[in-house]
Amino acid sequence: MTASAEAVLEARGISKAFPGVQALDDVSIVLRRGRLTALLGENGAGKSTLMNIVAGVLPPDSGEILLDGSPRQFANPREAREAGIAMIHQELNLVANLTVAENVFLGREPLNRLGFVDVARMHRATAKLLDTLDLPVSPGTPLGRLRVGQQQVVEIAKALSTDARVMIMDEPTSAITEHEIEVLFGIVDKLKQQGVAIAYITHKLEELVRIGDDAVVMRDGKLIDAAPLANLDREQIVRMMVGRAMPERPPRAAAAGDGEALRATKLTLPHPDRPGGFLVKDVDLVARPGEVLGIFGLMGAGRTELLEVIFGLHAKTASGSIRVDGEPANIDSPVAAIAHGLALAPEDRKREGLVLGLSVRENASLASLNRFDRAGFVDERAERGMVDAAVERFRIKTPSADEIVRNLSGGNQQKVILGKWLATQPRVLLLDEPTRGIDVGAKEEIYTLIHELSAAGLAVIVVSSELPEILALADRIMVMCEGRKTAELGRDDADVESLMQAALPAQAAGAPAAGVNA
Amino acid sequence: MNTRQMTVRDWLARSQSLIALLLMVIAMSLLSESFLTAENGLNILRQISVNLCLSIGMTLIILSGGIDLSVGAILALSGAVAAGVLKNGIAIPALDILLQFTVPGAIAAGILTGLLLGWFNGTVITRFRLPPFVATLGMFSIARGLTMLWTGGFPITGLGATFGFIGTGLFLGVPMPVWIGAGLVAVFVVLTRKTRFGRYLYAVGGNERAALLTGLRVNNVKVWVYTLGGGLAGVAGLLVTARLDSAQPNAGLGYELDSIAAVVIGGTSLSGGRGTIMGTVLGCLIIGVLNNGLFLLNVSPFWQQVIKGFVIIAAVAIDKANSKSDDA
Known part of the structure; x- marks a missing residue:
């Protein structure tokens, strides 16, 4: 002492x-x-x-x-x-x-x-x-x-x-x-x-x-x-x-369906500046309804870029093919991705996920305004109904649906983003670092929500650089390193060592991995 | 930080343009007997109607995160086109015909000219990813040059009473430009507040990347915004031309700056995503009352410019000071 x-x-x-x-x-x-x-x-x-x-x-x-x-x-x-x-x-x-x-x-x-x-x-x-x-x-x-x-x-x-x-x-x-x-x-x-x-x-x-x-x-x-x-x-x-005891995480019912909500084959994204280099190289992945697929990788492993390719953000440079529900899908823009039932909650909530100056309501309905369109006008009553339901369902803590979203905490902002996407009735939910910068209590709530959504039949893909998060959330874990898929493990086969091993570049494997605590 | 209840301070901050306007009206009424009369009121409204048309369009453009330096030039070309086709028609030598235009036809041609140039602005900005400042600076020069080519550098005059009505006529004792301005305000208040397009406009201006990732057709929204801005500049061009019974090749010089000033004084953020049409209306009124009042007080027009400049700076400075608490 x-x-x-x-x-x-x-x-x-x-x-x-x-x-x-x-x-x-x-x-x-x-x-x-x-x-x-x-x-x-x-x-x-x-x-x-x-x-x-x-x-x-x-x-x-x-x-x-x-x-x-x-x-x-x-x-x-x-x-x-x-x-x-x-x-x-x-x-x-x-x-x-x-x-x-x-x-x-x-x-x-x-x-x-x-x-x-x-x-x-x-x-x-x-x-x-x-x-x-x-x-x-x-x-x-x-x-x-x-x-x-x-x-x-x-x-x-x-x-x-x-x-x-x-x-x-x-x-x-x-x-x-x-x-x-x-x-x-x-x-x-x-x-x-x-x-x-x-x-x-x-x-x-x-x-x-x-x-x-x-x-x-x-x-x-x-x-x-x-x-x-x-x-x-x-x-x-x-x-x-x-100020209270942590709720126990609900036991996870592994309810993966048989179908394939999303199948991506040989996704490749060349490096924008380095000729011959790749940010994503020949990645295959399958997401099933009712299942959480975790993607783990160190920074620069190409996780975020992989999600961006799937979401149609690199249509001009990326290659590979995507099937949604077994049907070939030509996803060349976020608009097309959303039309195919995809949704992406980006890593940087404030810069990419939300319009901070607009209200909770305006953010939550932004992706699904077409549903409330009456001859070009927004049917505010229907919109409010949807948003109020989302606020309740996701337990969003906000004084009202008209609060400016900037004033919400990180966890509640993330819930608004989830609400926004759920209103589009997506089939595949892509979550990039869903709890980055979110406090412990809210983290648990986000985890619970993700499991609920998955149990409701959504295919969820979670990208995370936090091992405990991946292990807590995912049914199946894919590991990326330097743009390639280096491992795919079932929930029961994955542990901290095996994931870290696969995530580290080959020449450096084993060296600094010690001391990682789960 | 949560701001649960709206305090008096918040309310004052939000209504600062209105308060400024009221203070100015009170001050001017005390200083000049001829200020607070129905006639002078209508006079002010008529005087601001041109700037109001431009500023409504400018509000949309600035809300979307852009800027348009070409509205004054588009005003000039639209007015000249309307006047030219009305007076002379369009000759098509290849077919050996002369197209004659009625007054409604000429009005449509003027507005269409504005819409087209605005559409061109929006298309260049989105297709080639040019900064709006540069693209519309280019359009400024293009439209000014086209106006000179079209008019040969001379005013087109003698357009007739029917056309002149939209600039000088009265309806129920109120000048036509005031009706037109009020109608446009009503339409665009509804457009920005109640429609899907309005929602998308604020989203694109507030955070373009997030809007894109949310599946909004960001480029479509922008093209529409500039097209509407151009069309409104076309309407302004008609008002100016009809009022003077003459299309001046140099019409609208510097008007883009007045409209940006009105938008900014009205509390719209130049970085986009925040602001209202009604704020802009207040901004136009403040500029109008200022010009009119200083004129009645026999203040030199040169001093009017200086004072207007300080008002712009003060308005934005107060706005900044009030919104500072937001980023704490």
């Missing part, structure tokens, strides 16, 4: 209100030298708000921040950073048009004697950082070419490039692969040895066994408990987070 470890940063009695909600109510926490403090709580508990205040992004309404015992006020993130507080945001704060190196050094570019940016030095330093993070990307690559997960690693590199004494990480592992998580954990260990105090927001409790020291549990803007992790067990934490 190292409770005596010195406090580097202390937040005392922090309160913060946003219009309509008390985001933080008199919360105090301590971050100690060389220790990782996990901030736990459901979405909306106030963790991110608290950390944004500590990092100077938001001003508190009341309360004070003490750094090394003396009160400090940060007018902006720059001042906080100069005081040694670095933050890795959950929402990526990167500029897509700049290179990786330019992003890492944005605002702190090294200059040469003439006052110009010293590109060579910047690239060298970035290459070194990327190397420690095991991200095989050139510092000169435009950031926009990277996938979300890789961008997240760049965000981490950016925070590491400042010599921080306090490092705040807001769900750094929500979008990166198991391998990168291992690398990140190694870095966390190193930072702790160097005496950096780390605040770590996560929804993945299993990570804490490996890296956590202290825990702070929050709920509805209030501090519920702060204690060394050793004194808490998983169930206690979850109960404090949600």
Whole structure:
């Protein structure tokens, strides 16, 4: 027990209100030298708000921040950073048009004697950082070419490039692969040895066994408990987070039908920039009604692209054939895909799944407005009937169907997307990382919903980079690596080791797979 | 963050254009005796009707996430085409015939010209994935050039009382342009609020990628939006031409900026997906009352421009300040 470890940063009695909600109510926490403090709580508990205040992004309404015992006020993130507080945001704060190196050094570019940016030095330093993070990307690559997960690693590199004494990480592992998580954990260990105090927001409790020291549990803007992790067990934490015991997952009735809702043969998608390269190569897959097919793979394995090809988003470049219900289907656009009974819930909910400025109702009915079309006019009464039913069926927590969807939590936003697609009465549901960035309680609810939908006869395809999620959801698991299908396993034959083995590139197999916890 | 109940603050924020308009009307009434009269009211409404036509179309285009710099030029060509075919008809030398146009025929030709150019805008933007700014800048030049070619650089005048009626006539004591503007407002309020097309418009402007992935025919929506914008510019061209009994080759110069100003003052977001036709109506009224009031107060037209510029900036700045709480 190292409770005596010195406090580097202390937040005392922090309160913060946003219009309509008390985001933080008199919360105090301590971050100690060389220790990782996990901030736990459901979405909306106030963790991110608290950390944004500590990092100077938001001003508190009341309360004070003490750094090394003396009160400090940060007018902006720059001042906080100069005081040694670095933050890795959950929402990526990167500029897509700049290179990786330019992003890492944005605002702190090294200059040469003439006052110009010293590109060579910047690239060298970035290459070194990327190397420690095991991200095989050139510092000169435009950031926009990277996938979300890789961008997240760049965000981490950016925070590491400042010599921080306090490092705040807001769900750094929500979008990166198991391998990168291992690398990140190694870095966390190193930072702790160097005496950096780390605040770590996560929804993945299993990570804490490996890296956590202290825990702070929050709920509805209030501090519920702060204690060394050793004194808490998983169930206690979850109960404090949600304020109730977790519901048991309903037993899964394996009810796979015999038919084939979807059969894809030799799906191939050439790499847009690299001649001869592929994002997806010769992938065959079958989805059956009443069955959940899980697709597991590390980042860059081609999972998202595979779904996009099936959904008709790469009609000009992709090849292969698709059958729906045994009939050949020419899917050359999302419109055609939907006409064939397909539905896709994309990975990036906010950018691709929802029109954030529209209401729950307008989003939920957007895919099925043709059903409510009376001579061009929207039959609002019928529409409301459908949406109200969806809100009830999917237990969407919203003040009303007319609430702007931006104001909903991630889990409820995902449910709106599910509602939107179910209204089209699809036969095949494609879900890309359906619980990314969603809190524990809502995750369970999404799982339950997916199982319900599958039991109702839908063919569901779930893409996920979280092994526990794939294992919990899927009846059959397909593994992808570097664009190819490398394994297909039944639910009972699959375990963490076999899936990871198949997901890792052949030459690297076995090396960093150890330590993955289910 | 949930905003469950609508506070007074929210209401004020939402009604800022209306409040600004009312304050201006009150101020002008106190400053000038001739401002608050039925005659001057109708006068203002008639004066804004051209900008209103353009701004309704511009609202649709901006809601869809685009912009149209060519509406002033389309106005000029549409007016010139209507005036030209009415006065001279169209000669088709190959067949050795001269097509004569009635007034309704000329009106249809003018509107059709606008629709066609707008359709061309939308098609270029969606087919070749050009930024709307560039595509419509091109159209600006094309339509201006065509207008010069069509008119030879001279006004087409002497169009007759029947055609002139739509610009100068009265119906139930109210000028025709006001009726036309009000009718268009009604149609497009319904279109944006009640129809499937309206829903798609907000979705495409709010998040084009999500709209595409939801199976909306995003390109169709956009082509329609620019086509309608062009058609409305055609109507505006008819109003201007009929009012002056003359199609001026330089008609509508700079009108695109006035219509963008009205849309923006009316609270429509330039990034698309947020805004209303009624907001734009308020925006047009604010500009109209400002111009009219400053004129009555004998303020120099040069100062009017300066003041209008500050109003645009202030309107958007207030809008920004009020919506800031959204992204917290």
